[in-house]
Amino acid sequence: MSMIDPARLDADPPARPRRAGPRGLTPIVPRATVAGRALVAVVAIMTFLAGLTIGSVMAVRATAQAWRSDVAREVTIQIRAGDPAAVAAQVKLASELAAQTPGISAANVLTEDETARLLEPWLGTGLDLSSLPVPRIIVLRLDPAAAPDLTRLRRTLTDRIPTATLDDHRGWSRRLGAVAEGVVVTGLGLLLLVATATILSVVFATRAAVATNRTVVEVLHFVGARDGFIAAQFQRHFLRVGAEGGAIGGAAAAALFLAVALLPRFGVGGDPEAPSVFTWLHPGPWGFAGIAAAVVLMACVTALTSRLTVYRTLRAIT
C-alpha cells in the first residue's frame, strides 16, 4: 500500500526494527483454551488399554501357535492293556507299521517307567503298574516337511490291532485354535470400544474449544478465513494432545510387556514348573509394532476427529 503521504497520523521516527519473536507468532487459537491436560490423560489411558489389548492378543496368538505346532509334531498310539505277551506283540507290530509310514521320523515306545512318570500327577509315586490295566503308549515323531497320511495309518492299525487307537490331538488343537480366535475377536471388540471412547472424548473437547473460542472463530470468518484454515488452527493443538497422550500410553504399555519379559532374568516369576504370565505374555516384535501403530493412530484419530468436529460446528453456526 503506497500510503507514505500527508495523511500519516503521527510524526513518529521511523519504525524500530520489529522485535524478532523467538517463538514466532502467537497461535490464533490459544493453547490454554483447548482442554489439554484432561484430554492428554484420556488419550494416554485409551492408548495404554489399546496397547495392552494388542500385546496380549499377539501373545495369546503366538503362544497358541507354538503349542499347536508342538502338538502337531507328535501323535500317539495307545494299545489297551491285556495279556502281556499279546500286548508286547501288538506293540511291536504297531511300531513297525508306523515306521513303514512315510512322514513318520521316529516311533518311540514308552517304557513302563516312563508311563508311570506320566501318570504320577494322577496316581502318585511308587506304584506297581503291573497290577493296573495301563495302556502302552507309542509316541510317533512326525517329519515337519512331509505330512504323513494319518487316516490311512489309523485304518491299517485298527484293522490289524483292534485294541489300538491313534490320537493325533486334532480335537485339542482345534479347541486351542478356537480359544485363540475368540481372544482375537474379543481384542478387536475392545479396540473398537477404546476407539469410540477416544473419538467421543475428542468430539466433546473440540466442541468445548470451539465454544470457548467463539470470538476468535467469528473474527477469523470476518477477515475471510476459510473453514479449513480455522479447523487447522484447532487441529494443530489436538494433534499435539493426541501425540502426547498416545506416546505416554503406548510407552506405558510397552514398558509393562518389557517388564514381563525381563523380570524372570532377575529371578521374578521365571519358574517353569509354575507357569504364569511371565512364561507366555510376550507380544513379540509384531506386538510391539502394533503398540507403536496404536500410538500413531491415536494421534491421527485425535487430530482428524477434531478437524471434522470443527467443520461440523462451523457449518452449524453459519
Add this chain to the structure above:
Amino acid sequence: MVRFENVGLRYGMGPEVLKDVTFGIEPNSFQFLTGPSGAGKTTLMRLLFLSLRPTRGLITLFGRDVSSLDPDEVAVIRRRIGIVFQDFRLLDHLTTYENVSLPLRILGKEEPSYRGEVSEILHWVGLGDRMHVLPPVLSGGEKQRAAIARALIGRPEFLLADEPTGNVDPTLARRLLRLFVELNKSGTSVLLATHDIALMDQFDARRLVIADGRLYVYD
C-alpha cells in the same frame, strides 16, 4: 459493485428492521450511512458483509447473488471487503501487530513477507509504538485505529466502517475521516456509518439515510 433490490430484513419473528431497501454502491465512491441510533445501520452493514442473509429481496456483491454463495465463496468475497466494527473485535491474546496482520496470515503468508507492510500501516494510523502490546492495554481510540489498520491491510476494494469515530475525540475523528477520504482517493469504495452530523458536514459526499426502516439516498 453492490446492488440491493427491495431488500427486507427482520430478526426472528420481530418487525422488519429494513423495508424495501434499494440502492447501489459504485467502485471508487464515498458515502455516509446515517440515521438515528437503532435505525438499522449496523444491520445494513452486516447484510453487506454477508453475516446476515436478507429475509427478502436481492443482494448482489461483486456481481454475485449472495444467496447462491457457499461458505468458501463467502470467505473469498470477504477478503475483498474490509470492515471496521463498532466494537472493534480485536483478539485480546494477539498483539496489535498480530491482530492487524491476521487478514494476511489467513492467506497462508509467511510472517517475514508482510512484516514491513504491517509495520508501515501501523505507523500510518499512529500505532507505531504500540505494535507489541495486547489490545486490553490500548485506549479506545487506539483500538479503533488498530481495527481500521486490520480492515485496510488486505487492500480491500470496499471498506465498511461502523461508527469508526464513535469512541474518539473530535480532533482524532477529523483525522480518521481524512484517512478514509485519502483511502478513497487511492481507489477504495468507502461506506462510513455514523450518526455524527458534524462529521458529515466536514466532507461533501453522498448520504444514505435510514429512517423508519426505509433507505433514502441523497446524492
